Amino acid sequence: MRWLAYLVKCLLCGFVAMQAYFAIQIALWISLDPSSTAFQRAERWRICSWHWSCPVQSKWVPYDKISNNLKRAVLVSEDDIFFQHKGVRFEDMQKAWQRNQQQNQQNTQSGRQPKVALRGGSTITQQLAKNLFLSSEQNYFRKAQELVITGLLELTLSKQRLYEIYLNSVEWGEGIFGIGAATQHYYATTPGSLDREQAAALASALPAPKCFDKQQYCRRGSINYSARQEFIMENMEEVALAPYPKPGSGK
Template sequence: MKKNARSGGPGRWLTYLLTCLFAGVVATQVFYFVQIATWQWINPGSTAFMRAERDRLCGLNFWSCGVDRRWVPYNAISRNLKRAIIASEDAGFVNHPGFELDAMLDALEKNRQRGRIVSGGSTITQQLAKNLFLSSEKNYLRKGQELLITWMLEFWLDKQRIFEIYLNSVEWGEGIFGAEAAARHYFKVPASKLGVGQAARLAAALPAPKCFDQKRYCANVRINFRWKAGVIARRMGAAALPDE
């Protein structure tokens, strides 16, 4: 009896494990919060998506292999591309607080009807949160973490800085990340020189960038990129940019 009193039994160990788990979760959030704060002045390095893609492509040969990502400042990216992405991905980007409740509820209903997660209703800020820190796995726990990181991004950074990081981090093909790498890969021009049609095509690629890049990734993709690019090009004139 005395031995059990001192050890506390299984309940004590369960409390200890739950406390450690809670402390780990809190420490992770503090790490994210502080790291995002530094991005007011410092450009982020590699993202979670970049590291996963590098590991997939390179395996143990990471020293002689990598992904193509070339950071360029916001003003060195064509306004055509900025308008195309906002027209395609998040028309209300400059006005919402990082998420749109109606879009998330619509996505929730679509997921309920399909019986699985097929849509997230994500804004540009939410997409950035996922790309920077999370995996491509779809579940509601990850979605909750995405929303928390989205709040952190909107707390510390203005819309132009969020968009700048997004433009330099988003995936555009197999091992291709950011506007500069995408513009040079597909059109042999810098991101600053992208025309309306080129920008619309790159924006159309974002839901399935690997398929846009290589047909072997298109088995489960049902996107008419040419048609979608035409729709985006027609909408670009109404897209509001954060620097306007």
């Protein structure tokens, strides 16, 4: 049994060391911009392998240089109360899990390809945690690690900083990461110049960005981007771009 206790101690030490690494990395991002994410590196390898020349686009844009139209549109699409919650929306996670179970059961019975959901149960902070550090593999350990990293992100970084990093790292098409590369690729303009229609169109892409970019990645039952764009435009003025003031704060 001594070897088993030693193994458990090694595993615990490794787990603690990994969390410390995540915490240090996140603390550095208070003032430094992430150079890349785990998801970006995985996609770069998938697309380019060992080739030095690679059509992966990314360009950092400061938060105040990004159109409020885009900020509002992405909130409607992905996480409408991002500035109000503390990183996790457990009710939404439960609903998404139940919905996915029902959909998987229907697909199994009918033999159909799975449809792309309009919105999962993950918040923007959870998506950021996964993209920054984790693989796309789906299992309970990865989900638990995602929740730990989400907590570290929320404790360390401001909501505005989290949103800035998200907008500059999220995928917007094959090899297209961040709003700087996305606006150049789709509209040949800058993030600060996006109008409502352009912002809503880009936000509608986020649940399935590769399909939005290239038809070859679309499957039967994929997202109706036009309908999503219309929905986003109708609700853009309903979301807040900052935390609500605390009661009695006078602000």
